[in-house]
Amino acid sequence: MSTYAILTSGGDSPGMNCAIRAFTRTLIYSGHNVFGVKKGYQGLISGDFIQLSASSVGNILQRGGTFLQSSRSEEFKEKKFREIAYEKLKEHKIDGLAVVGGDGSFKGAYALWEDFNFPVVGIPGTIDNDISGTDYTIGHDTAVQTAVDAVDKIRDTAFSHDRVFLIEVMGRRSSSIAIKTALCSGAENVVLPNKDIDYEDLVQSIKRGEQRGKKGSIFIVAEGATEGRSYNIQKVLSSKYGISSRVCILGHIQRGGSPSPHDRLIATEMGFLAAETFLKFDEPKVIRLKNGKISTALLSQCLTNDDGIDIEHIEVIKKISI
Numbered sequence: 001m002s003t004y005a006i007l008t009s010g011g012d013s014p015g016m017n018c019a020i021r022a023f024t025r026t027l028i029y030s031g032h033n034v035f036g037v038k039k040g041y042q043g044l045i046s047g048d049f050i051q052l053s054a055s056s057v058g059n060i061l062q063r064g065g066t067f068l069q070s071s072r073s074e075e076f077k078e079k080k081f082r083e084i085a086y087e088k089l090k091e092h093k094i095d096g097l098a099v100v101g102g103d104g105s106f107k108g109a110y111a112l113w114e115d116f117n118f119p120v121v122g123i124p125g126t127i128d129n130d131i132s133g134t135d136y137t138i139g140h141d142t143a144v145q146t147a148v149d150a151v152d153k154i155r156d157t158a159f160s161h162d163r164v165f166l167i168e169v170m171g172r173r174s175s176s177i178a179i180k181t182a183l184c185s186g187a188e189n190v191v192l193p194n195k196d197i198d199y200e201d202l203v204q205s206i207k208r209g210e211q212r213g214k215k216g217s218i219f220i221v222a223e224g225a226t227e228g229r230s231y232n233i234q235k236v237l238s239s240k241y242g243i244s245s246r247v248c249i250l251g252h253i254q255r256g257g258s259p260s261p262h263d264r265l266i267a268t269e270m271g272f273l274a275a276e277t278f279l280k281f282d283e284p285k286v287i288r289l290k291n292g293k294i295s296t297a298l299l300s301q302c303l304t305n306d307d308g309i310d311i312e313h314i315e316v317i318k319k320i321s322i
């Protein structure tokens, strides 16, 4: 009988609970013990462990957020704190740790392996869908659904008032939510993170729409490095082009809510495979979705950010928003 642990780290995402549940029950089914670590790597450092049972992970799969809670631990980036965390893992006789999170969380897991040879498996969980090596991260589908629902509502008022709206979605370094939301809501244009803003192009989209009697225009803005970027765009549109607009920042509403069936399915499959991966552990892996199938990849190949710019989708937005 072995003992494993699971934590959720970084920004929470809908479906994390499904992954925890599947991971825990798969290992318990095979006769192993499972601990949950509270508040991500911070809880690992402070030794905040709770033993999980089949019942304690019951009735959580439909809930957003993570019942283990999460954190963005700056301390864990320092080796002296990782040493403390490693001692806590040993105290609890943990044989392997599953980490649900983004590329930053995976770097933390990989450091545990490099420093102490401690077995780790990563499960991609972030609404941003921006980890290299996997086509999908848990929570993305639900976040896009939330954003599209919101844009549909704003479209009603944009039409009623002939207004231009700048709707800001999450994605500090990722374009995925912005591009999919723009496509699914029929937005007139999309502004990507870390890219120069092409104001002439934005203005052209408005003018084109006006010429064929369109009432209102919607631009989806990826937040980029700082939330509130849309207010700068609003100022320039007004001062340089005389165009008035309204800003709506969707913010953390995109991180919450009950996971979609797609997220429940992928998270459950990923949690299941993470547990099975520990049972025949050789080296750190990430559970990923690749070419429509859940499989494993080396953790070392999934430590970077993939900003999710899909050139083909941008082309589609451009052509069908005429």
Ligand code: F6P
Residues within 6 Å of the ligand: 010, 011, 012, 072, 126, 127, 128, 170, 171, 172, 173, 223, 255
């Ligand atoms: O978890 C990803 C994410 O939601 C990004 O889209 C966003 O830029 C960031 O986290 C916000 O982080 P926080 O909630 O910690 O401010």
